[in-house]
Amino acid sequence: VVIPNGSIDPWHALGKYSSNDPSVVYHLINGYLNLGTAHCADMYPAREQDPPDLVATRKLIEENIEKWLNSAQAASTSTSRTDTASGQPSSTSKSTLRTSPGKSKRSLPLIQT
Numbered sequence: 321v322v323i324p325n326g327s328i329d330p331w332h333a334l335g336k337y338s339s340n341d342p343s344v345v346y347h348l349i350n351g352y353l354n355l356g357t358a359h360c361a362d363m364y365p366a367r368e369q370d371p372p373d374l375v376a377t378r379k380l381i382e383e384n385i386e387k388w389l390n391s392a393q394a395a396s397t398s399t400s401r402t403d404t405a406s407g408q409p410s411s412t413s414k415s416t417l418r419t420s421p422g423k424s425k426r427s428l429p430l431i432q433t
Contacts, residue, residue, distance in 0.1 A: 322381045324349050326357035345384060349377045 322345045325335035337346045349357040349371075362377050
């Protein structure tokens with residue numbers, strides 16, 4: 321989880337900035353004069369005028385999402401096993417995440433309920 325807080329967001333005083341959970345990343349997006357960051361600024365479309373710390377925050381979010389996707393992909397990679405009935409090698413299967421045309425696809429484990 322990445323939890324960014326904008327420095328001129330009136331809600332930032334109530335934001336959380338630390339945790340004992342290493343999977344949670346807290347980040348304060350600093351304001352730059354009249355280009356400060358407000359509520360949900362990290363979710364707005366990128367603009368040339370964005371302050372450097374907002375650009376860095378979006379990059380931090382992107383890097384963490386990529387890390388989590390790679391971690392899920394590594395966990396779902398096929399592993400070789402020997403079928404106990406036949407003694408022949410077998411492998412686990414993985415599902416493919418469907419995306420919009422032109423978007424990349426990632427292999428993720430199929431969750432069955």
